[in-house]
Amino acid sequence: EVQLVQSGAEVKKPGESLKISCKGSGYNFASNWIGWVRQMPGKGLEWMGIVDPSDSETRYSPSFQGQVTISADKSISTAYLQWSSLKASDSAMYYCARDGGLFGIDYWGQGTFVTVSS
């Protein structure tokens, strides 16, 4: 069974760094790109970017380019989303999702809620 399991909720202060994770299982992790989606409280879904675990190639949405770093370690079947200096506006739910190619975004993680507050 394909699963994407994300790391737990985080509470951070502005200016702190953070790296959240998404661990895949039940399939060859290197075979499918992994994307990240943001959902701010009470708002819609926003596509942030995507990583190819086989070679760590990334594609970012313009709104998130330079704001976050997406990466992957295929040896441990895990993708990451990280911030070097968090802002209050980064408070949101973050989802990872598997790109099934022609079959679209076929599996989602359960979400990681990030709270940034002083």
Place this chain on the structure above:
Amino acid sequence: DIQMTQSPSSLSASVGDRVTITCRASRGIRHDLEWYQQKPGIAPKRLIYEVSSLQSGVPSRFSGSGSGTEFTLTISSLQPEDFATYYCLQHNNYPYTFGQGTKLEIK
């Protein structure tokens, strides 16, 4: 980037009603269009992929249609559990993009 314009942004309907939600792409996206349902605090659930293919386990009252730039999600007879927010997503071109969402509320 491909913009996805979803309408309406909100919709009030009654159990048993037929409802339609539309997404328009700023340029052609072939069949690379999906529909999701989301309830508060829960990850989105895929309903439809490749414009009209029903995700396994999803009731047949959900259907999708369209091509090129105009796509629709139809719920043939609303059930109480269908009141939620719905999103379209294009995965034809990076960056992938979502519609703004349609909140379906009970009348």
